[in-house]
Amino acid sequence: xxxxxxxxxxxxxxxxxxxxxxxxxxxxxxxxxxxxxxxxxxxxxxxxxxxxxxxxxxxxxxxxxxxxxxxxxxxxxxxxxxxxxxxxxxxxxxxxxxxxxxxxxxxxxxxxxxxxxxxxxxxxxxxxxxxxxxxxxxxxxxxxxxxx
Numbered sequence: 001x002x003x004x005x006x007x008x009x010x011x012x013x014x015x016x017x018x019x020x021x022x023x024x025x026x027x028x029x030x031x032x033x034x035x036x037x038x039x040x041x042x043x044x045x046x047x048x049x050x051x052x053x054x055x056x057x058x059x060x061x062x063x064x065x066x067x068x069x070x071x072x073x074x075x076x077x078x079x080x081x082x083x084x085x086x087x088x089x090x091x092x093x094x095x096x097x098x099x100x101x102x103x104x105x106x107x108x109x110x111x112x113x114x115x116x117x118x119x120x121x122x123x124x125x126x127x128x129x130x131x132x133x134x135x136x137x138x139x140x141x142x143x144x145x146x147x148x
Contacts, residue, residue, distance in 0.1 A: 001111060001114075001115065002053065002054065002057065002111055002115060003054050003058075003071060003075060005107045005108060005110070005111040006050050006053065006054055006075045006108070006111075007074075007075040007078055008103075008104065008107050009050075009104040009105075009107055009108045010047070010050070010075060010076055010078050010079045010082070010104075011078050011079070011081075011082045011100070011104065012082065012097070012100040012101045012103065012104040013043055013079055013082070013104065014078060014079030014080060014081060014082025014083040014086070015082045015083065015085070015086040015093060015097055015100060015101075016039070016043070016097065016101065017036075017039060017040050017043060017079065017082075017083040017086075018082060018083035018084065018085065018086025018087045018090075018093070019086055019090070019093070019094055019097055020035070020036045020039050020040075021036050021040075021083065021087055022086060022087045022090040022094070023036075024036045025087070026090075043079070047076045047079070050072075050075065050076065051069075051072035051073060051075065051076055052072065053072075054068075054071055054072040054075050055068040055069055055071065055072035056068070058071055058072075117129075117133075120133075
């Protein structure tokens with residue numbers, strides 16, 4: 001389920017990159033090549049922990065290192081496909097992108113609430129997961145306010 005949710009979540013992320021590059025290519029959106037690459041780099045960097053989120057549990061459940069890594073990498077391989085499709089179909093994709101991003105966020109929230117939070121609360125060190133979640137949320141809010 002986690003593999004499916006992360007893969008599904010990565011399609012609209014790729015589409016967001018595609019929208020930025022399509023806006024840059026159109027020349028009238030005020031988007032520079034540097035800002036398009038900055039967004040691409042930011043999304044690419046956050047894909048490393050997403051790949052680990054996929055690969056590590058698969059490895060722990062008995063898959064080989066290579067196969068677990070392959071599944072983690074393939075979950076992110078849909079992003080360039082989403083970006084390219086969005087660039088090619090800009091007029092169709094841009095109006096529905098907010099809905100697709102909401103769907104991707106909802107898929108990730110469902111997986112976190114249904115699978116990850118209950119598992120993090122098991123065992124004798126359940127407070128570590130709660131503290132990590134609170135710190136991550138606080139960091140997200142600070143970045144949201146600081147970066148606008």
